[in-house]
Amino acid sequence: MQKKHLALLFLLLCALTFGAVSAQDDGATINIAWPYQLPPDGHFNSYASGVINLGGNNYQDLMEPPFAVYMWSQGVYEPMMAESFGFDDDNNYVITLKDGVTWSDGSPVTSQDVVTSFYTAYLIGASVWNYVDSVEVVDDLTARFVMGAPSPLAEYRILAYQLRPTSVYGTFAERAQPLVEAGAGSGDADFDALLGELTEFRPEQYVAAGPFVMLPENISDANVVLVKNEGGLNADIVKFDRAVVWNGETEAVTPLVSNGELWYATHGFPPATEASFVEAGIDIIRGASYSGPALYVNHSVEPLNRPEVRQALAYAIDREQNGFVSLGESGIANECMCGFSDNLTELWLSEDTLDNLNAYDYDPDMGAEILEGIGFTRGDDGVWVDDQGNRMAFELIFPAEFLDWAAAAENATQQLNDFGFEITARGVQFQQQQQDVYDSNFQLAIRNWGTGSPFPGQSYLEPYNRYNGQGELAGEGIGGGMRFDLNVSYSGGDINVYDVAVQAGEGLDVEAQKVLVEQLAVSYNELLPAIPLWERYGNNPLNREFLDAPASDDPVYNNAGADHFMPYLIMTGGIGPAQ
Amino acid sequence: MATHTPTAPALEAAPVPSFHLLDYLRRFYANYTVRTIFKALVTIWAVITFTFFLIRLMPGNPVEVYVDFLMNQQNMTYDEAYSRAASQFRFDPDASPVTQYVEYMGHLLQGDLGESITSSGTRVIDQIARFLPWTIFSVGLGLLISFTLGATLGTIMAYKRNTFIDHTLSLISSILSAVPNYIWGLMILIIFGVQLRWFNVGELRGTYSPTMTPGFTLEFLGDVLKHAMLPVLVYVTGSIGGWMLNMRNSTIGTLGEDYVGVARARGLTSSRILLAYVGRNASLPMFTLLAINIGFIIGGSVIIEELFVYKGIGSFLYWSISQRDYTSMQGVFLIITISVVVSNLMADLLYSRLDPRVRVSGEK
């Protein structure tokens, strides 16, 4: 009865599977991956959330390239959409575009597009407008930014901005311009109305100036196929005709990498998975990310507010071990313990300062000595008790979905318990864990230190701004985050670390900024408001059987953040099909 | 349905005819169908209301989640990300939930599920229409196969009780059901897709090939079946063991019944006994379980849909929960609630069909 039908169905299924022949590709293809949302959630308005941009700082560059890419190792900009750029004598910023680039709808790229991009961006609160007063057309290809607050950081933000077409967003920019001049913002009826229109705006398709363009019919559950935009930037240099971007999170893309269908992935893979890639002969690219997990403490919890206790914690954790068990060879212990990446210390800190920073090398005896020095004793069960009689028993929360942070939490818990703390570790849904930290609703927590910016001052905004008082801003009413007093006294005097962190990104005098960064680094190193564990390096599989890419130690792989190396390599022809 | 006499003993105390409104309502309520539908509506309303407040109690909100996304993926600073996120969603964290609730119910009564929070201007009904059919198709097909196959094998096991076949199938089915389906999914992918290379993992991804134009062509249907194959296989692997063992044990309960013995004594053919006596009675609880499972088809399976990038309502629901997109979530939960309640209702009605002795509750 039904069984007969079932059998038929099975036969049909099998026949279809094994009979199906995939369409043969013509031209060179690159297989990459980025998770995206499908329509109707996903759309082509790159000013609204849910846009299918394949990574705002990543593969979106292939369609909407930035003006220039910052080369992190050399500290110089490499022009992309821009031909030339720089501050003029009045400290205003001038960008001249490359000639002969056209949008995928056929219209040429002009300086009007620059104006459009930035005025439209005003509506969605782009931070560039903190530094810029207005943007003007100078000639067909040249645009001038009248700067209110010029700084290297402002330059970086402008150059990283991705160009959008006037043909699509022109009307929004036109209507936004008077709002910018009036200084209108959220709360003004006109502003809110225009913003509402912008976020609900759904262009028919992407209009791209980059070497690739996304066509609506090429979007499926499994992948998006980007095709060549013949008039786009570097279309003649790029070595691929199509880019297949596979959808899916880590667990979903892993089998694709293993069996050679996906050649490069930016996902963070757990070490055991990585080992299986290596076994299969797939190369691993380890680019720095300039951030990683840190052990945050709630400074309103006695005695975690005492710097000595945090120093003891730092001595008690073997960070190399913690990094290795969490992320294998991509979890590299933080050395400077000064609040930003070791990859930036040489550029920003003097040799003297660097030598004087305490590295907090693993030394549990030293940790014990420090604790004993401030009156701690070990109880009968081996757990430390402070001079007030508090047992050192705490709860540690970590985001359960963040694979490497979960492992870091597990290992740190074990190490601290061996040292004589009594830590209970709980995985918490990541949205809640973040909220708990914002709301001061924690004792110990794993959150990030550092950020993907070449300017160290930005890294300090994570502990001093994001995790210290953001609950209030978010309207949750409690506020406080880790409740660290931003007015600190350290060996170099008294400073407000938040103010200094902000100032470190202002003005054009880099030497003055370095002095501020040194203050931040030394005070962080002494007080350890949060204890950095290790820096997260990428472990991106790169299948050299299919791809011809620079060797694994090439400095280009140091490019992070908005300047990620993969779109850069694709766009500049640095990567091609294997011979 | 026709077998029920519409009476409600507790309320029939005063059978005096009267034209009072209350009394009229009482008589109206006493009608079985009306009462059943009324109860279902009350359940649906209660769940919607509870869910409405529940999801807004979840820690975090759409803005905070999007801030986190912008900071992690685009390396924005907190202030930058916050002003961006706040500009994107017309979502006011300080708005009174009660006002929102009244507003929502007002729209709902007009059949309007509202707009997604995280994708401004996208209607929730469009989102559901985009993703739901694929889930109904894949999970439904999986359920159909595993139930029919499982029930058949379960009956065989019961009949061959304590024989080699029974023991072997018991062993297999209990192992199948004791391993969660995402493990089966991963193992199928790793062993057959990666190690043995029996298929190209990527090629079978998604709901249909991008080169296909949707339509009622044989080619398209074949492509759809091909893409559903792996998820369906996993659904069947993960659930067939449960159906087999349940059916076996449910049947064993009936095999011992007097009437089966009597039927045997009357010399009825064993196939007739199987169908008319044993199968019918043994499948009663099975159909209840089936009905509940049918209701849950709509929920989909998050992990399997994510693993095979088979974008159905399960992965959409998970996405909207993790984005704290209250309206999208609420829309999906509404559909799930309705389908569970309706399928339970159907199950109740089905009993009386399968077993005429069953009187639906409330009439004794």
Next chain:
Amino acid sequence: MTATTYEPTRQRSPHFFDSLFASLGIFGLALRRNRAGMVGFIGLMIYAVWVLIGPYLVPFDDQVRLDQIASPPGSRLVMITRVEDVSRYTSLDDLNGQTVGVLDRSGGETMVEPYEDSGALEVETERFSSGRGVPALLDQLAEGDVDAVVLFSDAAKRYLTPSSSGENDYPGLVVSNAELGRPYILGTDTQGRDILSHIVHGGTTLITTALVAGLMSTLIAVVLGAMAALVGGMVDTIVTAIANLVLTIPSFPLLIVLAALIQLNNPLMLALLIALLSWPVLMRAIRSQVLSLRERDYVEAAFALDLGLRHIILREILPNMMSFVAINFIFAVTRAMYDQVGLIFLGMVPINDYTWGVMLYFGRSRGTLFSPDSASMVLSPVIAIALFQVSMVLFARSLEEMFDPRLRTAK
């Protein structure tokens, strides 16, 4: 079998079981009559011993070993020497007076030391970054600075066996003794710890919590289901309404909210939570079956005789559904085990108590299933849970015999 005369020793075990069964009465009889039930019974006994006594026999391993991460079952320490010394150094005793290179397992240091029985470490240490110390040691061995290296087999394997490209990094070195130290029967986890010890220790809480949860859930389902069907009226309406509510209220958001509000440090509360969320499905199935059974002659007779609800449920109704209830109890127990894994994600279960659930959580999130070498971390707890379910299913065969006497002859 029933002989009372003297028997040779080799036949004593059936006799022993016979008398054991005899003392267990009808339960023993049921076991003896049913081979499969017997197997299940033995399986459960093994689990009981494992869970109760195992932890005292096998110490819990919480030593992080950087050189032994995620290695396959059977891995152990090996001794490596130069090819020409292969017959000279075959056991640790041969190394007396020689220089040995080892990796310090917890600190991540390579160490070269003169071998001494005392194990005193007067050594030059070199801190290696992130487990990259193995080649350094092998280089020293190849250059003759060291006489032998004692390494974990999995760490050595990568360098001593020809890789996929066909090259052997150290052609002059061989394994001279592959059997030093104890083997890790189930391999090691992502922190280099013994999986077997975690399997032994990780069952107790998980199984007891799941048994309690399954029992509570089944009990609630049976009592409420039977009551709803037998009493009917308001009771039925209310019970069904509550069941429908619990079924339809989305459990994931509910658990997220609950996790933010409450913390379950008590396994009993955890079991209760799982039970409270899982009873309605079975309750509905039971209700439907009791609705049918209610109309049977013997039940109607019992009603007529006014034997009381308790008697009717326990004596008339339950025996008929026993095997259905039993299998669903078993499923409830297994499900409760996996539910605990889900609750780890929500922070309801702390990771400190290293149960099979925590192993599964870390094993999966650490991607161990993707490599055959490390898959043991996920598969071990899964197989442990699966075999537990198999034992219960088979054991339930004996219960069938016990609860449904009619079946014994109905074959």
